[in-house]
Amino acid sequence: MIPVTVLTGFLGSGKTTLLNRLLSEPDLAGTVAIINEFGEIGLDHLLVEVTQERLALLDNGCVCCTVRDDLVETLKTLEARHVAEGLPPVTRVILETTGLADPAPILHALMVEPDLAQRYRIDGVVTTVDVVNGADTLTRHPEARKQAAVADLIVVTKTDLAPLNEIEAAVAAINPMARRLAVMDGQARLADVLGLSSGTQWAEEAAQAVEHDHACTDPHCGHHHSPHSSDIASYAFVVEEPVAWADFRQWLDYFAALKGADLLRVKGLVHIAEEPERPLVIHGVQHIFHPPRRLEAWPSDDRRTRLVFIVRNMEREMIARTLSKFARLAPQGIRSAAA
Ligand SMILES: Nc1nc2c(ncn2[C@@H]2O[C@H](COP(=O)(O)OP(=O)(O)OP(=O)(O)O)[C@@H](O)[C@H]2O)c(=O)[nH]1
Structure with a gap:
């Protein structure tokens, strides 16, 4: 089974920065990033620093609606595409959602689509919240609360910009049992971010x-x-x-x-x-x-x-x-x- 990490977090909270950092690790050479962009002009994929074959883009909209079919199709054909193109086998997937996405439909697709449920397993939900805007965002946006609530790991980002007290309290109030990690510039250790759903x-x-x-x-x-x-x-x-x-x-x-x-x-x-x-x-x-x-x-x-x-x-x-x-x-x- 190929592990899938769902990387979510509100707009601008540091998802792409963390993703880049993870993808640069030699141990993640077989990892493919799937990016869901929202809007007419997607930019995120231009900011991800890996070769194109390690990147798949879902650009038809928000994962909660049209893009779900796109996601299912991408994951279904991913391995075959790698074999056909002589690329290294896919050993892991990291799926970055849009900042406004509700992660639940993505998790559902992974759990119920028979072709996906047999090949992929959810390795964990990682949610970024930033130390400057995070607490306010959690108060004002139900999407952000849901992203934090379903997380196995909450990565508090931009720790160079402000103290942690307020965001720590806000996060703990929503999901006190999730693991927490404070990072600057996405500098997280793989062992802290992967392998979260072993039970x-x-x-x-x-x-x-x-x-x-x-x-x-x-x-x-x-x-x-x-x-x-x-x-x-x-x-x-x-x-x-x-x-x-x-x-x-x-x-x-x-x-x-x-x-x-x-x-x-x-x-x-x-x-x-x-x-x-x-x-x-x-x-x-x-x-x-x-x-x-x-x-x-x-x-x-x-x-x-x-x-x-x-x-x-x-x-x-x-x-x-x-x-x-x-x-x-x-x-x-x-x-x-x-x-
Ligand atoms: N000062 C500082 N800036 C950071 C840090 N991490 C990320 N940023 C900046 O914050 C901005 C947003 O970071 P991204 O990684 O693009 O955030 P995102 O969640 O992918 O953003 P969207 O795709 O728009 O939802 C960028 O300008 C980053 O350079 C950090 O630790 N410290």
Whole structure:
């Protein structure tokens, strides 16, 4: 499976700068960049400093509408094109969205188009926010909030221009569980930006959030709401008992059908009763769930199901209550935290 990194972030937040930096790494020689440009005259592809065969351009509009077919076609024919033209095999794809794009339809295309779902896997969503305009942008633009909410990694850019405090707080209020990285001129290490969706990271995020919540006795600690977070919340759940897959699946289907539009992201590592040695990695964006992936083994001794929900206008009690009902679990066996 070819890993795909979705690189998103609001207009001018530093996506292309980061992309250039990554593409210049010798280890990414087999990486192809796909750029979605919006508007009559696209410029971004002129700013990306790689040879043309490592670049594909989607220039029919915004990924959320017409360009989706373009994206599917580009990815479907990418490998064949490389073989036909005698180019090195494609080992990785980085897809840069327009600054105004909602990343969800891109993730959907990767998850549900059969030809793509068999060949490509989402390696992670990386969202850039800049230290100067970022906090204001997050307050004013729902697109930017959504880009931050679905991120596995938030790259705070332009750190030479202002202190980090304000943007850190704004980002943490929207997606406290995403990893964070502060960079100047896109200078990030590959290891920090790639390989984000192994399931292990998500599991750790969830466990840490829940454990922190339960251990913390400081009444002033965390979880406060800021103007940036009025509609979006992150919840983590740790489930002590294994779950029957059919019950768990039914619960996910129920959620997707009923609350799809407000499920910005669901990710987790699930202990399935039928196959206790091999956890399932689940990954959902709004009403669509990726076919679950089974890991060969547990990444650590912790074998509890761990889930992360990033949602809009949803109470965590409702998630815990329905999980307990569908999966026939005692409510006290589900520990949760608002992160
Ligand atoms: N001072 C400073 N400027 C930066 C940094 N990173 C990027 N920039 C500048 O910010 C501007 C926007 O950066 P881009 O990388 O083009 O941002 P983008 O998100 O690709 O922009 P769009 O494609 O328009 O959405 C450019 O002029 C960059 O040179 C940084 O760390 N410090």
